Amino acid sequence: MQKERNLSIERTGAAPAYFQLAAILKEQIEKGVYLPGAKLPSESGLCRKFHVSPMTVRRSIQLLLDEGIVSTIRGSGTYVKAPDLRGGTFAMEEFYTIFSDKARTKVKVIDAQICRADAAIADKLALNEGDRAILIQRLLIRDGDPIIYHQEYLIYDPELRIVESELEVTALQGLFIGQSETTLKWGKLSIEPALLSGEEARLLNTTPMQAAFRLEHLFFDYNGQPVSWGRFICRGDRFRFTTTVGHYTPATP
Amino acid sequence: MQKERNLSIERTGAAPAYFQLAAILKEQIEKGVYLPGAKLPSESGLCRKFHVSPMTVRRSIQLLLDEGIVSTIRGSGTYVKAPDLRGGTFAMEEFYTIFSDKARTKVKVIDAQICRADAAIADKLALNEGDRAILIQRLLIRDGDPIIYHQEYLIYDPELRIVESELEVTALQGLFIGQSETTLKWGKLSIEPALLSGEEARLLNTTPMQAAFRLEHLFFDYNGQPVSWGRFICRGDRFRFTTTVGHYTPATP
DNA sequence: AAGTGGTCTAGACCACCTA
């Protein structure tokens, strides 16, 4: 037995006990006390050492599990994971913050019209070729610069009033914030790299053949009917998805 | 009071109670029993209705929270969220599965050499310009087709034996699986769209100016020292990151 | 057989929101 570290749980209501314990364990791992592959103390051991109940310890471990810092093996123990690229997930948060910054970001509707579905549109929106659909084109302007071009096809259904709500300038924010639209149930998203076409480059005020992200979205309602299909064309020099892997605790010295 | 649904928790050990309860709630939401914005029954109410303890109910709600299906407001209740783009996260899983499919995927080391750090390398790896560094170039071949070109700079440190371990053909897989390398602590990843250069196109057996993903990685060791900086150039026509938002329960009719 | 993580109970107190 070595000198007991003066690490303990404060019960002054500062932070939840399970959070404090998780922070302590993370710090140990951070410092290299437990290297990748090493086994953490058992849950019952942690109960005794920190004078908390089993459930509280479990919640702490669950936090580390969620953050991908450790993995558990039933009947064996809890082990520190080595960082791997697999753990990396790219979130849309940064993307979203741009939309929500209303002071610097403006959405401009370029055009809204009724069109006829071609093969691709009919396929995506479960229509027949030649059926009516609605096309809305928007430009997202950041500090006066157009940086995202959005093109969206909606099913033509006057009863659903989708058009009216979509046509509001704030509708784009709505997609991100998730307000109103109780008709939408779920959506598929995909990201691929693309080249700016002449038209897209013109709208985005740059030159063609630039690298860009194409973020495609397809939303469905509660009947399983596709409602909206569209894509965001984002200037590649303005966007980048970032993330971290491994155990990185930002600045708590 | 309406007719009680014959939904109840089975205690036959089939699945954990908290999981079953979460599934029941998800199904209700899925069916539109609780529309976006609607309030779920209170936790104590769920305890009574399903004859489980508060902790079990809480775990169920926690699951729904993690999946972004509901949000809770302390002192008020639990509410169904509307789907929003924000919830979408793009995982590296698909990317990883390609690497792990050893039957169809082969890694080929094109070149490994000692080089001198230019300004960019020196900056990323915290070296001085002109310092020695190691450059490794690999090609990932899928069904005989080269689809990813990987370029990686490592600090030149004979003591650390990083080179030897990195040079193994399996090292790339190791980055994903997270085996061995106990010296790596954490890493930063970023994705941006790019155009294939002439050299890159030649290696990937396609034409220049094609759209591609550039996945950049920077790994650090336990001393905070950058160890490895590199990028994966992925043919855009072969890769796509996908995700879903909203409450989508795959095939349980 | 002993130890480990996974699940669960039946309460408790608190902070917060709504009325």
Added chain:
DNA sequence: AGGTGGTCTAGACCACTTT
């Protein structure tokens, strides 16, 4: 004031792995 979610306890039993 009463209801709600957030935290926590001090046990229990189980399935599993290790010795």
